[in-house]
Amino acid sequence: MSADSSNSDVTETQPPRTASGNSRHLLVWLGRNYLWRYRWQISIALVFMILEGSMFGFLSYMMKPMFDDVLVGGSRAALFGVGMAIFAIFAVRAIASILQKVVLTRVSQLTVADIRNDLLAHLMTLDGSFHQKYGPGYLMQRVEGDVDSINKVWRILITGAGRDVIALVSLFGVALGMDWRWTLVAMIGVPIMVAPSIVLQRYVRKYARRARDISAGLSTRLNEVFHGIVPIKLNRLEGYQAARYKALTKERIRTTVASSLGQSAIPGLIDIMSGIGILGVLIYGGGEIISGQKTVGDFMAFFTAIGLAFEPLRRLGAISGTWQIAAASIERIKELLDMQPELRDPPHPLPAPQGVPEIVLDDVALSYSGSAVLRGTSFTAEAGKTTALVGASGAGKSTVFNVLTRLVDPETGAVTIGGMGTDAMRLADLRGMFSVVSQDALLFEDSLRENILLGREDVSEEQLQEVLEAAHVSDFLPRLPQGLDSPAGTRGSNLSGGQRQRVAIARALLRDTPILLLDEATSALDAASEQVVQAALDRLSTGRTTLVIAHRLSTIRNADKIVVMDAGRVVEQGTHDELIAREGAYARLHAMQFEDEQPG
Numbered sequence: 001m002s003a004d005s006s007n008s009d010v011t012e013t014q015p016p017r018t019a020s021g022n023s024r025h026l027l028v029w030l031g032r033n034y035l036w037r038y039r040w041q042i043s044i045a046l047v048f049m050i051l052e053g054s055m056f057g058f059l060s061y062m063m064k065p066m067f068d069d070v071l072v073g074g075s076r077a078a079l080f081g082v083g084m085a086i087f088a089i090f091a092v093r094a095i096a097s098i099l100q101k102v103v104l105t106r107v108s109q110l111t112v113a114d115i116r117n118d119l120l121a122h123l124m125t126l127d128g129s130f131h132q133k134y135g136p137g138y139l140m141q142r143v144e145g146d147v148d149s150i151n152k153v154w155r156i157l158i159t160g161a162g163r164d165v166i167a168l169v170s171l172f173g174v175a176l177g178m179d180w181r182w183t184l185v186a187m188i189g190v191p192i193m194v195a196p197s198i199v200l201q202r203y204v205r206k207y208a209r210r211a212r213d214i215s216a217g218l219s220t221r222l223n224e225v226f227h228g229i230v231p232i233k234l235n236r237l238e239g240y241q242a243a244r245y246k247a248l249t250k251e252r253i254r255t256t257v258a259s260s261l262g263q264s265a266i267p268g269l270i271d272i273m274s275g276i277g278i279l280g281v282l283i284y285g286g287g288e289i290i291s292g293q294k295t296v297g298d299f300m301a302f303f304t305a306i307g308l309a310f311e312p313l314r315r316l317g318a319i320s321g322t323w324q325i326a327a328a329s330i331e332r333i334k335e336l337l338d339m340q341p342e343l344r345d346p347p348h349p350l351p352a353p354q355g356v357p358e359i360v361l362d363d364v365a366l367s368y369s370g371s372a373v374l375r376g377t378s379f380t381a382e383a384g385k386t387t388a389l390v391g392a393s394g395a396g397k398s399t400v401f402n403v404l405t406r407l408v409d410p411e412t413g414a415v416t417i418g419g420m421g422t423d424a425m426r427l428a429d430l431r432g433m434f435s436v437v438s439q440d441a442l443l444f445e446d447s448l449r450e451n452i453l454l455g456r457e458d459v460s461e462e463q464l465q466e467v468l469e470a471a472h473v474s475d476f477l478p479r480l481p482q483g484l485d486s487p488a489g490t491r492g493s494n495l496s497g498g499q500r501q502r503v504a505i506a507r508a509l510l511r512d513t514p515i516l517l518l519d520e521a522t523s524a525l526d527a528a529s530e531q532v533v534q535a536a537l538d539r540l541s542t543g544r545t546t547l548v549i550a551h552r553l554s555t556i557r558n559a560d561k562i563v564v565m566d567a568g569r570v571v572e573q574g575t576h577d578e579l580i581a582r583e584g585a586y587a588r589l590h591a592m593q594f595e596d597e598q599p600g
Contacts, residue, residue, distance in 0.1 A: 057170025
């Protein structure tokens with residue numbers, strides 16, 4: 001894969017650019033939403049920053065009495081006073097520097113934590129379509145990489161820029177006090193660097209944003225590799241995946257070097273300007289010293305002020321390049337935070353229905369990317385009973401679950417739970433009515449106890465033990481080194497498939513919701529594990545409205561109703577015996593599966 005082809009992999013998943021990404025708007029947005037929260041701490045730090053920055057001006061001013069009164073004038077009386085004054089300047093500067101850095105470090109850490117927390121919380125509110133479009137690696141790079149980029153430059157921007165701006169004000173104040181004409185001569189090179197600096201800042205922002213995009217692509221690659229390491233090994237894809245990662249790495253090196261070039265060029269321009277200015281001052285001011293119009297002390301105070309001023313000016317030039325990198329990350333974060341979910345709570349939500357509800361889909365239609373997934377789907381799941389959905393892959397069974405829980409809204413038709421439309425309730429209330437057990441039980445890298453409780457603190461030990469018994473989790477706990485406090489491992493890797501399913505069932509039992517959704521909950525299990533898990537599922541479904549998706553028809557033989565779907569339509573409904581007797585679609589599926597299960 002070439003670097004060019006890797007570019008498309010990165011850019012095709014980027015969010016749309018906003019029109020308000022210039023530096024001023026980004027600073028206003030950052031200040032209003034985050035810095036304002038810590039305005040008092042920043043104000044305290046600003047006081048110390050002013051003290052530190054102003055010491056540069058006092059130091060340059062002390063050059064006049066040091067040369068005129070002490071070194072040239074030979075006054076021993078002034079020697080001690082000038083020396084102590086210079087010592088006091090350095091002492092104040094040191095203390096102020098320490099205090100303002102400590103305060104601003106705390107503010108920077110709090111602010112970055114706020115941004116990261118807000119971004120993660122916001123991303124979890126966005127629709128499923130957003131998360132299908134932008135993969136985990138990309139979003140991880142936004143939450144970690146972009147925010148970390150801000151953190152790296154935060155103290156440089158605030159402590160460096162604040163201190164250096166104040167230092168420049170005090171130093172140019174001294175320079176102007178000595179001779180305003182000398183100051184103008186020193187600044188003669190400023191117009192030369194204005195236009196190139198503007199161009200360079202845009203250049204740095206462009207390549208900094210590109211570098212962040214490529215970093216997101218690299219995170220996506222790593223996420224794919226580490227989550228798919230087994231199929232990669234089985235299909236001998238190590239070389240292919242390494243080549244894809246290498247191509248993106250080369251592109252990142254190229255863009256990072258290009259960005260570094262722009263960053264370095266800005267202080268380089270300031271060096272050229274400084275050289276021109278100092279040359280002009282030496283020629284113009286030196287003549288006045290020789291003629292006796294100015295004293296050596298005047299010149300040294302001025303020269304020290306200008307000499308000290310060029311260094312913070314150079315740092316500010318470097319900071320402008322650093323800001324472009326931070327701005328690229330802030331811009332990306334702002335774009336994500338500005339995105340709004342399409343599925344929202346209704347303006348006037350109704351309370352969720354009480355009790356065990358009936359579920360009705362009435363002529364529901366839905367398309368993904370122009371392809372119809374549900375085509376006038378209609379059926380009723382009776383309250384307190386088990387309804388099974390069967391059909392070939394792509395028939396629309398999982399989409400029904402997504403519609404019920406409002407992960408997606410139908411284009412036409414109605415979905416009601418307990419007689420109330422799903423779009424009439426708050427999303428939190430609607431989803432609070434469901435417990436879901438799927439083929440891939442979602443377990444977190446934490447203890448089994450925490451994976452079941454999920455942060456709840458209102459569960460007594462007796463309740464927990466009842467749930468563990470009902471879900472058959474207690475059957476395997478004695479074999480674990482720490483029992484219920486044993487770590488589940490990454491994505492539940494320390495447990496077998498059947499054990500993970502039983503933990504998920506215990507979690508669902510503890511939620512105690514009126515509706516249960518089972519999505520291929522036993523399809524990946526061996527016969528022994530399936531029998532245990534199925535017993536736990538039967539216990540879980542008691543007294544609940546249960547919908548089951550199953551490929552193994554033997555697991556839903558006793559369902560109260562079986563809904564057969566084909567290409568997004570309901571083609572048959574009835575009990576197992578009724579559908580077998582009709583010799584229709586279900587009977588054909590059953591016959592095919594029965595034949596497949598016969599020993600060859």
